[in-house]
Amino acid sequence: MQSFCGKNHEKPYRFEEERIETDGSIMVRFKNKNIEKLAAPPKKIFNFLSASWPAPVPEADMIEIPDLQNHQNTCSQCMGAKKIKIFKCPECKGKGTVDFQTEYNSYSQRCKLCSGKTIIFSEDIKKLKIIDNPEEIDCPDCQGKGSCPATYFVEINCFNFDIEYLEKLKNLPGIKVAVVSIPSQVPTSGLFFKFEGGEGLLMPLYG
Ligand SMILES: [Zn+2]
Ligand SMILES: [Zn+2]
Numbered sequence: 001m002q003s004f005c006g007k008n009h010e011k012p013y014r015f016e017e018e019r020i021e022t023d024g025s026i027m028v029r030f031k032n033k034n035i036e037k038l039a040a041p042p043k044k045i046f047n048f049l050s051a052s053w054p055a056p057v058p059e060a061d062m063i064e065i066p067d068l069q070n071h072q073n074t075c076s077q078c079m080g081a082k083k084i085k086i087f088k089c090p091e092c093k094g095k096g097t098v099d100f101q102t103e104y105n106s107y108s109q110r111c112k113l114c115s116g117k118t119i120i121f122s123e124d125i126k127k128l129k130i131i132d133n134p135e136e137i138d139c140p141d142c143q144g145k146g147s148c149p150a151t152y153f154v155e156i157n158c159f160n161f162d163i164e165y166l167e168k169l170k171n172l173p174g175i176k177v178a179v180v181s182i183p184s185q186v187p188t189s190g191l192f193f194k195f196e197g198g199e200g201l202l203m204p205l206y207g
Contacts, residue, residue, distance in 0.1 A: 010022055014039065015049050017035070018030060018035070018198070019032035019035050020041055020045065022045065024203075025162070025202065027045075028199075028200035029049070030197050030198025030199075053201070054182060057178045057180060057192055057194075061178050062177060062194060063156075063177060064175075064177075065169060068170065071149070072148065073147060073150050073153065073154065073155045074147055074155060075139060075146055076141070076148075077139055077140070077142065078141065078142065082138065082139055082145065082146040083136050083138060083144070084121060084140070085134035085136055086119040086120065086134060086137055087119065087134050088118070088135075089114035089117070089118055091111050092111035095118065096116040097111055098112075152164075154166055156177070156191065159189055160204055160206075161191055161202055172193075173195055175195045177192065178191070178192050182201070187204055190202060190204060191204070
């Protein structure tokens with residue numbers, strides 16, 4: 001169980017008859033033989049366990065952790081729409097470079113507005129207030145699929161969870177998960193998990 005808490009490991013605590021391990025992103029609680037010597041949790045963790053711990057989730061609502069190797073997340077560029085609107089860069093007129101002329105010579109430089117990409121995506125264009133006819137193309141990030149292979153996070157019920165934690169959770173016997181709301185907490189949702197001998201909560205990623 002030590003491996004869960006490598007990032008910011010705090011000492012284990014004792015709460016009721018359980019051992020509590022947490023690193024701030026994940027909290028695991030389970031029955032353990034040698035808990036007598038463990039300290040009581042600090043007030044913040046004590047309050048969280050007493051007041052914010054999710055109610056038991058019915059077995060039927062718990063799911064398996066998705067296949068992490070082949071998991072697809074919604075594409076963050078097109079948000080799953082598969083198509084994206086682009087505009088020819090108004091600064092370089094789609095050339096990718098801008099010409100400069102001085103008294104002595106002329107030279108060209110990579111266009112600063114589009115970074116030489118020659119196009120601008122529709123989100124950026126709103127800020128620039130450019131009136132032009134957009135062209136609709138297959139989203140270049142996901143090649144028009146609307147989803148991308150999961151690399152560092154996995155989307156479960158529209159919440160993103162760190163793939164590193166999910167990989168470790170997958171090794172626990174009988175592991176099942178469910179996205180639940182957490183009473184009076186920010187973030188307000190988390191991934192509740194249950195395994196043979198214990199349960200826990202993984203916080204989602206934001207950003
Ligand atoms: Zn896309
Ligand atoms: Zn440009």
